[in-house]
Amino acid sequence: MLDILDKYDVLGAFWMTIKLTVFSAIGALVIGTILAVMRVAPVAILRRLGAFYVNTVRNTPLTLILVFCSLGLLYILQINLTDPNSSTSIVDNNIRWAIVGLAAYHAAFVCEALRSGVNTVPLGQAEAARSIGLTFSQSLREVILPQAFRGSIAPLGSVLIALTKNTTVASIIGVAEASGLMKEIIENETASFGVFFIFALGFVILTLPVGILFTSLSRRLAVKR
Amino acid sequence: MKSRGLGAVAAAAALALTLAACGSSSSGDSAGSGGGTKLKIGIKFDQPGMGLKKGSEYTGMDVDVAKYIAKQLGASEGDITWVQAPSAQRETLIQTGQVDMVVATYSITDARKEKVSFAGPYFVAGQDLLIRADDTSITGPDSLDGKKLCSVKGSTSAQKVKDKYPGVQLQEFGTYSECLPALATGGVDALTTDDTILAGYAAQPEFKGKFKVVGQPFSQENYGVGIKKGDTAQCTKITDAIKKMISDGSWQKAIDNNLGPAGYKPGQGNPPTPAACS
Amino acid sequence: MSAQNVLFDAPGPKARRRHAVFTVIGFALAAVTLGLVVWKLQAQGQLDPSMWTVLFTADVWTQYLIPGLINTIKAAALSIVFALAFGLLFGMGRLSHNGPIRWVSGIVVEFFRSVPVLLMMYFFFQVFAFNNYFGADYNSLAAVVLALTLYNGSVIAELVRSGVHGLPSGQSEAGLSIGLTPGQTLRSIQLPQALTAMLPALVGQLVVILKDSALGTAITYPELLQAAKDVGTAYGNVIPAYVLAALIFILINYGLTNVAGRVERRLSRRGRGPRKGAAAAVVGTTVDGSLGGPLEDAAVGEAPGPPR
Numbered sequence: 001m002l003d004i005l006d007k008y009d010v011l012g013a014f015w016m017t018i019k020l021t022v023f024s025a026i027g028a029l030v031i032g033t034i035l036a037v038m039r040v041a042p043v044a045i046l047r048r049l050g051a052f053y054v055n056t057v058r059n060t061p062l063t064l065i066l067v068f069c070s071l072g073l074l075y076i077l078q079i080n081l082t083d084p085n086s087s088t089s090i091v092d093n094n095i096r097w098a099i100v101g102l103a104a105y106h107a108a109f110v111c112e113a114l115r116s117g118v119n120t121v122p123l124g125q126a127e128a129a130r131s132i133g134l135t136f137s138q139s140l141r142e143v144i145l146p147q148a149f150r151g152s153i154a155p156l157g158s159v160l161i162a163l164t165k166n167t168t169v170a171s172i173i174g175v176a177e178a179s180g181l182m183k184e185i186i187e188n189e190t191a192s193f194g195v196f197f198i199f200a201l202g203f204v205i206l207t208l209p210v211g212i213l214f215t216s217l218s219r220r221l222a223v224k225r
Numbered sequence: 226m227k228s229r230g231l232g233a234v235a236a237a238a239a240l241a242l243t244l245a246a247c248g249s250s251s252s253g254d255s256a257g258s259g260g261g262t263k264l265k266i267g268i269k270f271d272q273p274g275m276g277l278k279k280g281s282e283y284t285g286m287d288v289d290v291a292k293y294i295a296k297q298l299g300a301s302e303g304d305i306t307w308v309q310a311p312s313a314q315r316e317t318l319i320q321t322g323q324v325d326m327v328v329a330t331y332s333i334t335d336a337r338k339e340k341v342s343f344a345g346p347y348f349v350a351g352q353d354l355l356i357r358a359d360d361t362s363i364t365g366p367d368s369l370d371g372k373k374l375c376s377v378k379g380s381t382s383a384q385k386v387k388d389k390y391p392g393v394q395l396q397e398f399g400t401y402s403e404c405l406p407a408l409a410t411g412g413v414d415a416l417t418t419d420d421t422i423l424a425g426y427a428a429q430p431e432f433k434g435k436f437k438v439v440g441q442p443f444s445q446e447n448y449g450v451g452i453k454k455g456d457t458a459q460c461t462k463i464t465d466a467i468k469k470m471i472s473d474g475s476w477q478k479a480i481d482n483n484l485g486p487a488g489y490k491p492g493q494g495n496p497p498t499p500a501a502c503s
Numbered sequence: 504m505s506a507q508n509v510l511f512d513a514p515g516p517k518a519r520r521r522h523a524v525f526t527v528i529g530f531a532l533a534a535v536t537l538g539l540v541v542w543k544l545q546a547q548g549q550l551d552p553s554m555w556t557v558l559f560t561a562d563v564w565t566q567y568l569i570p571g572l573i574n575t576i577k578a579a580a581l582s583i584v585f586a587l588a589f590g591l592l593f594g595m596g597r598l599s600h601n602g603p604i605r606w607v608s609g610i611v612v613e614f615f616r617s618v619p620v621l622l623m624m625y626f627f628f629q630v631f632a633f634n635n636y637f638g639a640d641y642n643s644l645a646a647v648v649l650a651l652t653l654y655n656g657s658v659i660a661e662l663v664r665s666g667v668h669g670l671p672s673g674q675s676e677a678g679l680s681i682g683l684t685p686g687q688t689l690r691s692i693q694l695p696q697a698l699t700a701m702l703p704a705l706v707g708q709l710v711v712i713l714k715d716s717a718l719g720t721a722i723t724y725p726e727l728l729q730a731a732k733d734v735g736t737a738y739g740n741v742i743p744a745y746v747l748a749a750l751i752f753i754l755i756n757y758g759l760t761n762v763a764g765r766v767e768r769r770l771s772r773r774g775r776g777p778r779k780g781a782a783a784a785v786v787g788t789t790v791d792g793s794l795g796g797p798l799e800d801a802a803v804g805e806a807p808g809p810p811r
Contacts, residue, residue, distance in 0.1 A: 040510055042510075042511040042514060042522065043525050043526065043529075044522075044526075045525070045526045045530070046525070049529070049533075055757060055760075058756075059714070059752060059753040059757050059760070060753055061714045061715075061717035061728065061749075061752055062714070063717050063720060063721070063728060064717065064728065064745060064748065064749050064752070067399075067403070067745060070398075071398070071407065071742070071745075074412065075407035075410055076406055076407075076543075076544065076549060077540065077543050077544070078410060078412060087371070087392070089394065090395065090413075091394070094396075123509055126510050130511070135511075139510060144510065165619035168619040168622055169718070171621070171721075172721055173397075173398070174378065178622075179619060179622045182625060183379075183629075184379075186625065186629045187379065187629065191630045191633055196622075199622060200614070200617075200622065200623075203617055203618050203622065204613075204617040204618070208617060271732075271736045271737075273736065277736070278733070278737065279562075280562035281562065281566055313632065313723075314632060314642075317632065318639050320635075321635055321638070321639070323638065323639050399721070400732055400735075400741075401736075402732070402735045402736040403735070403741055405741070406547070406549070406741060406742060409547070409548070410547050429739050431553075431554070431739025432739055
């Protein structure tokens with residue numbers, strides 16, 4: 001079995017999984033924070049837009065979102081994220097669009113995680129912020145969000161773990177990450193349990209430390225009340 | 226407390242199972258009456274021009290060939306049950322007897338002959354390229370350097386081109402029909418697989434006049450009828466049927482009907498002479 | 504802090520004017536983006552009316568979408584039932600007083616929670632199709648259901664465990680003090696309460712399963728997305744067909760999410776819903792395993808958030 005794996009770039013595939021995870025996680029955190037702010041903003045249309053985004057994206061299968069990104073945005077609307085004339089434009093475009101798609105999808109969950117964090121902030125904090133004359137954005141920046149982030153570490157960790165696993169869906173638009181490589185191996189060679197176990201183990205190794213880290217962080221950083 | 230809590234869960238489970246069971250009935254055996262032999266024939270459901278299920282109708286070259294063979298075997302159209310035969314499952318379907326024959330752009334290869342027997346070939350196809358109708362820059366595989374190619378994940382035809390012409394970029398989708406809009410907008414420059422399938426797409430009314438097949442096949446695929454391994458009697462009957470179909474003009478008519486709208490002309494080696502059964 | 508308007512003062516005349524300006528700008532931006540997209544789609548011929556109107560013919564629904572939807576529901580229903588059984592079994596295993604059982608259950612649950620569903624589907628399908636365990640018609644269904652069962656069952660096992668842990672300790676103490684064994688206490692006192700509290704999260708898990716069943720298209724399971732793909736092939740309109748499939752998924756899942764919220768509100772009115780502590784535990788772990796369940800408005804509004 002090891003000689004089979006030797007023929008394939010298993011580590012390279014997992015490296016792609018890690019890259020997809022890291023970049024989409026950053027994107028999802030940024031978009032998700034903006035969405036969360038929108039959902040508590042004083043302007044009604046922003047609140048509605050935020051809610052609409054979350055409800056739509058959260059209920060669409062990720063497969064479809066990524067196909068829309070690749071087929072719809074890249075090929076039909078022809079929005080290139082790299083030089084379309086370069087000799088690796090298809091591969092690069094697909095990786096970048098996969099990152100955008102994964103970020104857009106998980107942003108909806110980041111938003112909900114942050115809202116659950118906002119819910120851990122006592123009412124008095126917001127009232128105190130207002131009573132000393134802070135504006136909406138000031139009280140959000142200085143008082144609410146710092147506490148909300150600390151209160152939402154645990155659910156944010158769960159989103160990160162889910163994101164790591166969901167990068168496998170990028171194989172559907174042809175990104176060469178771990179699950180796609182495993183599919184190739186078991187189709188060309190043999191569907192042995194060993195091959196599956198090695199890839200599964202790879203994901204356990206990627207996700208387990210994240211889980212442990214975020215659990216301990218959430219204990220350490222939680223606001224004592 | 227116990228009965229109430231767990232009972233509710235059990236009830237929900239039973240309900241869900243009933244729901245699930247509802248969906249599984251009445252599939253498959255909708256074959257009409259007719260007194261002749263019943264036949265289960267495996268075809269593609271998703272290849273325009275070759276084997277396509279559109280609504281409740283089955284159309285395509287493979288379908289016409291299968292119908293002709295069935296008639297020669299003494300089965301009327303009502304006796305045929307069409308079974309979907311995806312590429313990866315064709316051998317299994319035959320070996321386990323879930324179909325009597327497979328007529329599904331099924332190339333005769335030595336590897337497959339170890340598992341099933343073939344009658345035919347009834348058609349000689351070749352790997353080719355589908356391009357935009359107004360594209361003059363691609364005239365064959367040699368002019369593909371620096372071009373973008375679209376194909377289906379795990380298909381061997383795309384990998385062949387990529388191995389031979391490393392300057393080609395490859396976009397992989399789940400189905401050829403996803404490639405078509407990308408080809409139309411210029412996101413990719415060509416689509417590659419058997420010329421018959423390409424002609425089938427180009428002949429679809431929705432894409433009329435938009436695409437053309439280059440017409441420089443660079444491989445040879447002999448389509449055969451897959452049957453249970455070693456069934457020489459059946460093989461002989463099918464071979465005779467194919468010969469008759471070619472000689473009485475039905476073969477040409479089937480091509481004209483299904484692939485003609487794309488301006489497709491069968492390549493070299495057509496019509497083929499079916500091999501003797503062994 | 505569930506009332507969001509404590510974050511800002513009631514807007515005065517100046518603020519209201521500013522908000523109106525924001526609203527107009529926002530609308531304008533959205534309109535421009537939408538216009539660009541429509542213009543581009545039009546230019547590419549994707550808005551050709553015939554591509555869209557064909558979606559509303561009877562054949563598209565009776566031959567493709569409805570059978571696809573039935574297959575999606577079939578896979579989801581089987582998965583949630585098996586996942587519930589799996590989850591109860593291993594959830595109780597993790598609560599067992601027998602060390603080895605607890606350990607094995609823990610490893611199984613943690614393993615299947617970490618492995619991507621798609622990875623499992625690819626593998627199971629290859630094994631089933633190669634050996635033809637279930638016949639050509641059912642190999643893909645079996646792979647979809649098995650993968651969804653293992654993952655969601657592990658999530659449910661965690662729900663069961665945290666649900667029981669979230670109960671007031673008086674419950675098990677009362678059970679033990681009237682002479683029940685620990686196993687009896689678990690089965691007849693703790694589990695029924697934990698399961699009721701879990702109900703909204705379970706419905707949420709159904710949303711996850713429904714969405715994940717769309718992954719079955721990668722292994723040719725004829726579910727809704729695959730049906731949309733076939734429509735696209737037969738009628739030469741993949742994009743419209745996918746848009747329609749997305750709308751159907753959104754409607755069903757949005758409906759289910761609302762059901763979950765209603766179940767939760769109803770439970771808490773009856774006083775059997777998640778108490779403060781239990782809710783925290785349940786919310787914390789569902790979020791942990793899944794995306795979609797417990798975060799609907801009602802749950803977030805009432806639960807105090809993740810445990811600390």
